[in-house]
Amino acid sequence: MDSRHLLFDPSAYHQAGMLRSPLSRGSTWMMRGEEIPRRLPFFGLPEELYDDEFDDGHSPGKKRRLTPEQVYLLEETFEAENKLKPERKSELAKKLGLQPRQVAVWFQNRRARWKTKQLERDFDLLKASYNTLRSNYDSILKENNNLKSEVLSLTEKLQRSNGLPTAGPKMDLLGVDVGLISAQQLSSGGGGSAVVNESNLSNLVNSGDSYLPNHDGSCRGGDDHSQSYFSDVFLAAEQQHQEDQEEALGWWVWS
DNA sequence: CGGCCAATGCAATTTACGTCA
DNA sequence: TATGACGTAAATTGCATTGGC
Numbered sequence: 001m002d003s004r005h006l007l008f009d010p011s012a013y014h015q016a017g018m019l020r021s022p023l024s025r026g027s028t029w030m031m032r033g034e035e036i037p038r039r040l041p042f043f044g045l046p047e048e049l050y051d052d053e054f055d056d057g058h059s060p061g062k063k064r065r066l067t068p069e070q071v072y073l074l075e076e077t078f079e080a081e082n083k084l085k086p087e088r089k090s091e092l093a094k095k096l097g098l099q100p101r102q103v104a105v106w107f108q109n110r111r112a113r114w115k116t117k118q119l120e121r122d123f124d125l126l127k128a129s130y131n132t133l134r135s136n137y138d139s140i141l142k143e144n145n146n147l148k149s150e151v152l153s154l155t156e157k158l159q160r161s162n163g164l165p166t167a168g169p170k171m172d173l174l175g176v177d178v179g180l181i182s183a184q185q186l187s188s189g190g191g192g193s194a195v196v197n198e199s200n201l202s203n204l205v206n207s208g209d210s211y212l213p214n215h216d217g218s219c220r221g222g223d224d225h226s227q228s229y230f231s232d233v234f235l236a237a238e239q240q241h242q243e244d245q246e247e248a249l250g251w252w253v254w255s
Numbered sequence: 256c257g258g259c260c261a262a263t264g265c266a267a268t269t270t271a272c273g274t275c276a
Numbered sequence: 277t278a279t280g281a282c283g284t285a286a287a288t289t290g291c292a293t294t295g296g297c
Binding site: 063064065083086104108111112115 | 262263264265266270271272273
């Protein structure tokens with residue numbers, strides 16, 4: 001175990017005659033030769049361990065929720081700075097009548113809560129963006145199909161009027177084999193006809209507090225771990241998109 | 256430059272409180 | 277009123293990272 005994690009300084013335990021049992025692998029403390037559970041209730045400490053500077057107005061013995069006033073000030077501070085410098089932490093703790101460690105824990109948990117909420121918001125935005133893209137894509141697909149039918153119909157008409165057989169490779173009006181139109185030409189959105197609007201997603205990703213990866217692969221909202229949070233989602237969406245395109249192109253080429 | 260140590264952060268988990276049926 | 281289930285805040289644990297020595 002790591003003593004820094006404890007709300008109470010181990011030296012205080014030591015001074016109070018409490019030593020960590022070397023045999024218990026951290027599961028108990030020794031107090032004046034008597035073994036006691038290590039997991040003490042937060043305030044359930046012997047009176048001599050009670051920090052004189054710490055007085056939240058409650059008697060020791062219970063883990064108390066922070067008062068609305070304490071939470072308000074903590075929230076206000078979190079709004080301004082979501083990580084505290086040691087001096088600021090001490091200052092705030094004093095102001096609130098809390099242990100600096102309690103303030104640190106509160107900020108830790110608050111960051112975790114913020115991250116969870118942020119991930120939920122990001123997910124919703126991503127989902128909405130995906131739905132829009134999907135809808136646009138479906139429209140384009142439909143339009144492509146209509147245009148293709150039109151081209152074939154006109155080509156056949158032209159061939160008939162020229163007395164040419166309609167069987168064989170399917171050529172468009174310019175004599176280009178329709179089946180040879182490359183997947184690349186279609187997927188590149190060439191000809192400037194692409195309707196897909198990527199600005200929403202770009203704005204989302206580049207707008208700041210988000211766990212979505214930026215174009216350079218970084219994330220502004222979180223630490224190094226967070227860049228992978230949505231990579232799977234992007235990957236899955238990309239794969240699905242490719243599959244859809246292959247399916248559509250296959251239909252185009254083979255029909 | 257690499258090893259050690261302390262400080263700090265985060266994810267995962269546990270504990271305990273408050274609420275509600 | 278008691279109580280059990282449940283959600284969540286507070287706290288702990290273990291590991292990773294960073295910076296100073």
